[in-house]
Amino acid sequence: AQSVTQLDSQVPVFEEAPVELRCNYSSSVSVYLFWYVQYPNQGLQLLLKYLSGSTLVKGINGFEAEFNKSQTSFHLRKPSVHISDTAEYFCAVSSSNYKLTFGKGTLLTVNP
Amino acid sequence: DAGVIQSPRHEVTEMGQEVTLRCKPISGHDYLFWYRQTMMRGLELLIYFNNNVPIDDSGMPEDRFSAKMPNASFSTLKIQPSEPRDSAVYFCASSLTGTGKGEQYFGPGTRLTVT
Numbered sequence A: 001a002q003s004v005t006q007l008d009s010q011v012p013v014f015e016e017a018p019v020e021l022r023c024n025y026s027s028s029v030s031v032y033l034f035w036y037v038q039y040p041n042q043g044l045q046l047l048l049k050y051l052s053g054s055t056l057v058k059g060i061n062g063f064e065a066e067f068n069k070s071q072t073s074f075h076l077r078k079p080s081v082h083i084s085d086t087a088e089y090f091c092a093v094s095s096s097n098y099k100l101t102f103g104k105g106t107l108l109t110v111n112p
Numbered sequence B: 001d002a003g004v005i006q007s008p009r010h011e012v013t014e015m016g017q018e019v020t021l022r023c024k025p026i027s028g029h030d031y032l033f034w035y036r037q038t039m040m041r042g043l044e045l046l047i048y049f050n051n052n053v054p055i056d057d058s059g060m061p062e063d064r065f066s067a068k069m070p071n072a073s074f075s076t077l078k079i080q081p082s083e084p085r086d087s088a089v090y091f092c093a094s095s096l097t098g099t100g101k102g103e104q105y106f107g108p109g110t111r112l113t114v115t
Helices: none
Strands: A001-008 A008-012 A019-021 A023-026 A032-038 A043-052 A056-059 A064-068 A075-079 A087-094 A108-112 B005-007 B010-013 B021-024 B031-037 B040-048 B053-055 B063-069 B074-079 B088-095 B108-114
Touching: A008 A019, A019 A108, A019 B010, A023 A032, A023 A087, A032 A064, A043 A056, A043 A064, A043 A075, A064 B088, A075 A087, B010 B021, B021 B088, B021 B108, B031 B074, B040 B063, B040 B074, B053 B063, B053 B108, B074 B088
Parallel strands: A008 A108, B010 B108
Antiparallel strands: A001 A023, A019 A075, A023 A075, A032 A043, A032 A087, A056 A064, A064 A075, A087 A108, B005 B021, B021 B074, B031 B040, B031 B088, B040 B053, B063 B074, B088 B108
């Protein structure tokens, strides 16, 4: 079985500050890792994914994430956030099958 | 492409009534997923289809829930009878591949309120 833990349910930051959203996973097999973003009253949208290769993955809107196998982590970072980044962020894991297992989400609130 | 389309966007119904949620996946996507999102349980996979065939419905909470996919461009999720604890946002998603590597494209969701 696989599971995802997002360590912070809410992260408030000021505009132009850096941010890190933490994600840890557990799985008995090799995994694929994803970050999705959900803006208010919308569906989820893929930010980035790790399938293999370089452990640093770059996504849309200036976000990046680093896969750390030894720490079973896949933390999401952005060096300078904007008001428009306010949203809920979901970390997800899948293995060789179809099933995406999501974390509970982290609400990022960017304040002026 | 218009993306995944869901209807209605909002549904308010009384306990005991039948509710039908609809989804049109992205054309050419062979996989369709139904999720439920609640504050308490987060995002849960209810059922998924491959080429219109239900593959895994282990996430369907109970017999009151049923899902169909009569053709490649349409799926329904039905709740009969509905209960207040079914109140949630229901998402439909589609994907080109079910290998676990592929991106899932989500619709805007249907917010269901059962009173």
